[in-house]
Amino acid sequence: MTSDTTGRMLRLLSLLQTRREWSGTDLADRLQVTVRTVRRDIDRLRDLGYPVDSARGHAGGYRLAAGTALPPLLLDDDEAVAIAVALRTAAGGLTGIEETALRALVKLEQVLPRRLRSQVTALQTSIAGIAWEPRGPRADPALLTTLARACRDHEILAFDYTTRTGTTAPRRVEPQHLVASGDLWYLLAHDSDKDDWRIFRLDRITNPSPTGRRIGARSLPGGDPAAFVAARLSAAPVRHRAVATVHAPADQVRARTRNLATRIRPVDERTCLVDASDDSLTRIAQTLAALTAEYTLDADPDVLAHLRATAHRTLHATS
Known part of the structure; x- marks a missing residue:
């Protein structure tokens, strides 16, 4: 031809x-x-x-006409920019289709001309949205795209990471999977220096730098990235312990507490455990307040004292 x-x-x-x-x-x-x-x-x-x-x-x-499979599409500049911005917004956690949007975004930005990438970035940084419900930290779509590409290509990545205690240190990892849990995103990677699997919250990652060095994919213990991350998060140390036995199905509770998706464990068809443990007493109170079903609580004394004080202030304000 x-x-x-x-x-x-x-x-x-x-x-x-x-x-x-x-x-x-x-x-x-x-x-x-x-x-x-x-x-x-x-x-x-x-x-x-x-x-x-x-x-x-x-x-x-x-x-x-509509076919049995989606053929390649031709997009003009304005259409490509509009779709990229929409996918970046969705990948950042807006629509509930974050992982699908992220895969599509990686494909599109791989072939997007540089002149259009600047337009997409300008539009994305100019758009703001109002969240009417409390949300966790939003993932940066540009960071998501960089990490997804590194996972796909098995490319070693360097970045700075801030721990839960506030210290920042350089890390060098082999990215393997991205896992979404409610409004939070996690990078599951093999840490080259520690020779072990590690989980990194995306809102704590800065200055990502692809190294250009590619290696083969590693075999994840257990094979299920979401289950692996959920298990590690449940075992992670926190300052304040609070575990609620909720008298409602796990799926129902999970739908109403998206940020705790990996910390809800079914007991039976009508009961589940919700691990609301956290470094912040305020966040524990907010998590428990989001539970609409009856529950009993097993918590540290300082958690119980904080909840009683909060309840007392609320009752005093409404009396």
Whole structure:
């Protein structure tokens, strides 16, 4: 297929995507070719997997139809920018389809021209949203894209990481998986210096730097990234312990406390355990307040004292 033919087919495909139906004559005029050439190019598109329907007669024409698989799409600059911004927003935790949006974003930004990437970044940084419910730290879509690409390509990554105690140190890891838990994202990686698996919260990662060095994928113990992260998070040390036995199904509780998705464990069909342990007494109180079902609490004395004081202030304010 010559370059002229290829270019003409791309223009033909672009035209078919802009209008529901085209007559063969209109397409021939736009492409400055014969109707016969249009028919041959339509057949080539069909061979490539594009479902182009045609109807004969005076009212006949050509149109793209729904197929069994999604063929490649042609996007103009404005469309590409709009889709990239939407995917970045979704990947940051807005719509509940974060992981799917992230995979699509990696594919799109891999082929996005540099001039359009700057437009996407400018738009993304200019957009703000109002969250009417308390949310955890939002993941940076640009960071998500960088980490997802490193996971996909098995590329060693260097970055600075701030621990829960506030200290920051450089890390060098082999990224393997990204795991979403409510509004929080975690990077599951093999730490090269410690020779062990580690979990990193994305809101604590700064200055990510791909090294260009690629290695083979590692075998994760247990094979399930989400289960691995959930187990590690449940065992992580915290300052204040608080575990609630909730008289409601685990799925129901999980839907209402998204940030604790990895810390809810079913006991039976009607009961589950919610580990609300945290370094912050205020966050523990907020988590327990989000539980709409009856529960009993097993907690440290300082947690119980804080909850009693909070309840007393609330009762005093409403009396």
